Amino acid sequence: MKFPDFDYACPASLDEALQLLEAHGEDALILAGGQSLMPVLAFRLAAPRILVDIKKLPGLDSVATNGEGFRLGANVRWCDILANGELRAAHPLLVEAIGHVAHYQIRNRGTVGGSLAYADPAAEMPGIAVTCDAEIVVASRTGERIVKAADFFLGALSTRLAPGEIITELRLPAWPAKRRWAFQEFARRRGDFALAGTAVFFDLNGEGLAVDAHVGVIGASDRPHRLAGAEAAITGSRVDADAISAAAAAASQEVEPMEDFHAPAAYRRSLVGTLVARALTDAMAD
Amino acid sequence: MQIKFEINGEMVEIDVAPRISLADCLRDTLGLTGTHLGCEHGVCGACTVLVDGQAVRACLMLAVETDGQSIVTIEGLSNDDALTPLQASFRKHHALQCGFCTPGMITTAHALLSNEPHADADRVREVLSGNICRCTGYIPIVEAVLSAREHYADKNGSK
Numbered sequence: 246m247k248f249p250d251f252d253y254a255c256p257a258s259l260d261e262a263l264q265l266l267e268a269h270g271e272d273a274l275i276l277a278g279g280q281s282l283m284p285v286l287a288f289r290l291a292a293p294r295i296l297v298d299i300k301k302l303p304g305l306d307s308v309a310t311n312g313e314g315f316r317l318g319a320n321v322r323w324c325d326i327l328a329n330g331e332l333r334a335a336h337p338l339l340v341e342a343i344g345h346v347a348h349y350q351i352r353n354r355g356t357v358g359g360s361l362a363y364a365d366p367a368a369e370m371p372g373i374a375v376t377c378d379a380e381i382v383v384a385s386r387t388g389e390r391i392v393k394a395a396d397f398f399l400g401a402l403s404t405r406l407a408p409g410e411i412i413t414e415l416r417l418p419a420w421p422a423k424r425r426w427a428f429q430e431f432a433r434r435r436g437d438f439a440l441a442g443t444a445v446f447f448d449l450n451g452e453g454l455a456v457d458a459h460v461g462v463i464g465a466s467d468r469p470h471r472l473a474g475a476e477a478a479i480t481g482s483r484v485d486a487d488a489i490s491a492a493a494a495a496a497s498q499e500v501e502p503m504e505d506f507h508a509p510a511a512y513r514r515s516l517v518g519t520l521v522a523r524a525l526t527d528a529m530a531d
Numbered sequence: 532m533q534i535k536f537e538i539n540g541e542m543v544e545i546d547v548a549p550r551i552s553l554a555d556c557l558r559d560t561l562g563l564t565g566t567h568l569g570c571e572h573g574v575c576g577a578c579t580v581l582v583d584g585q586a587v588r589a590c591l592m593l594a595v596e597t598d599g600q601s602i603v604t605i606e607g608l609s610n611d612d613a614l615t616p617l618q619a620s621f622r623k624h625h626a627l628q629c630g631f632c633t634p635g636m637i638t639t640a641h642a643l644l645s646n647e648p649h650a651d652a653d654r655v656r657e658v659l660s661g662n663i664c665r666c667t668g669y670i671p672i673v674e675a676v677l678s679a680r681e682h683y684a685d686k687n688g689s690k
Contacts, residue, residue, distance in 0.1 A: 246571070253532065253549035253595050273663075283552070283591040284572040285595065296549070324585070348661025349639065353585040354592070435660040484551060 248286040258302065259411070263296050263386050266409045273297055276410060277320060277359035303398040305358070306412060310335055315417040319358025327352065336417065338377070338426040338446055342369045345428070346438040358412040361397070364404045366503075367438040367464035369430070371398055374415060375469040376444040376461025382414040389413075398468040424448055425455075425484075427527035429520040430463070431478045433507075438463045438507050441516045443496075445524045447479060455479045459494070460524075465500045465517050473512045475521055484529050493522035534598040538563070539607030540612030547594045554578040556594035557604060565605035565634050569663070577644075580604045580633040586642035605634035609643055616682035617641060617675075626668035626675035635662050640676045648683035650676075 254278075256262040266273050269419040272294035273494040276282055285291050299305065305320035308329060315336055317326075326332060326343045333340040346352055346360075346369050360370040360383060374381065374394035381392045386409060397405050406412065430442025461474040474495035482488035497518035535544045538561060547556055554571075557563045557580070569575035570589045578589040581603040609615060614622060617637060627633045636659065643650055643658045650658070655676050656669075664672060 247555070248552065248593075250548070250550050253593065255595075277594075279593070279596070280573060280588075280591055283593075287572045289589075296593075300596075348576070349643070349658040350579055350586045350588045350661050351573065351591070353587050435657060482642040494624075 246287055248504050249289060251293050253298065253388055254295060255298040255301055259384060259413070261298055261385065262297055262411060265295070266411070267386050269295050271408050273408075274297055275362070277362075278354040278356040279359075279363070280347065280355040281359060281363040288500075297526055299358075299411065308332060311458070312355060312419060314419045316424065317357045317381065317415045317417070319356060319361075319412045319414060323347075323352035325357050326357075333449060336420045338420075338428060338444060339373055339417065341426075342373045342428045342444055345430055345436075345439070345442070351436075357415050361415065362399050362404065362412055364400075364408055365438065366401050366442075366467050366469065367442070367479055368469075369428075369439075369442070369463065370415075370425070371471040372442065372461055372463035374417075374445055376446075376471060377417050377449070377457050378459075379418070380416040381412055382416065383410045384413045385410045385528070387485045391416075395471075400467040421448060425528040427524040429524040429527070431516055431520060441465045441502070441513050441520060443517065443520045443524050445521065445528055447528070454481050455484050455488075456481075460496065460521060462496070462500060462517055462521075465502045465513050467503065472496050472499055472521070482530045484525060487524050489525045489529075492525060493518040498519040532595050535594055536597050536599060537601040539603055545674045549593060549595050551594050552590050553580070553582075553592040553594045553597055553602070554589035557589060558600075560594075563604050563606050567634050569600065569631070574663070575632070575635075576639065577632050579638045579662065580639060582644055584641050584642070596608070603638075605638055606636060607618055611625040617644070617679045619677040620679040621672075624678065625677035626667060626671040632662055632664045632666075636672055641677070644676070644680060644683040649682055650680070652677060 268446035274293040276296040276298040292361050305318040307318045327458045347418040354528035359367050379394040381397050426446035428444050432439045441464040444461045447455040450456050458476040460472045463469045475492040478492035478495045479488050497514050500517045502510040534570045567577040569577035573591045579586050580589045642649050
């Protein structure tokens, strides 16, 4: 279908954008890359009175790295992340995961902030944010607040973002150079939303045992989340075949997959175990 | 809203409602019907055009978003006299049957090869995965794009 009727504003400053959002309340929607919003409008799932395009807001398209971690501006696009060689070396899990986002044309437009705000349960960026203990910076007329990614996603297409708020930045913690990591997802067509996916990382201590294990899952329930059982199964282990099968079994057991047109719940449950096993095997391979 | 943008090398100023997609603006307002509309929600890739040199889905952008930008459509990638090397390669490899997806395939392949003239078969497949073709089975399209690479490599020198 064609889009519903709306007005369009393209403010040049954060202040101006926040004023517009405050003035229009729930009648306003933020337009970033538009790669999720436009389909939503085409399906008439939303009928805003005004779209506030944030592409001109200064400073939102920068990628900064320092000893404390990584700061991705809300308007950083997938193609910016994929073309950033420094970032690929410094945070390989992030860049690998973003390579799985949608298709070529969409990666030229889609943004970090847009994906976080849209909160599709199968989307890679929210999954990486939750798995990596990231923080999301949110601005409004009353100031700035920082929300932990783990608390940000409430369910499918639902977040803690209130009307009048704009995501300005994603903060990812520092990434040790020798960290073990992998990303795996399965989709029926390359670039489509994954039926399930997983991001894993851990560090090996002096004795070769896994510490600080993180196992996150996307597409397997109404929001991205970590898998405590799978993390426990590899923590303190050498991440050998036994530990990997224990982690895969735990992962299958602890997810609560949805059942839909694309796949039955039992299929997704089994897929999560398979993907966790593949990812952990990848992470240990040299 | 009044917007001004460059279409296939020509500056154009038009009045367009905010709700009109770039694809509808190109087809209905400007009469550039080479851009095809398939799914109208960002899945099929038929409406791919170049905005500031990058391949984007014209159904997922508002025309008003492109104010001040430079757009190239399939019309801007062809000329009246002869087939371009990429078009000739599509013809040689039988990379089209009904032709509906072809404008999107050509614009996407042109963007890819302009930036990555040495893209390998895997990369070509990955990039074209965003464009649906229901006739060819894709193999001839991938072959056509691969064999057009030399023309882009020449043009870009050492790139």
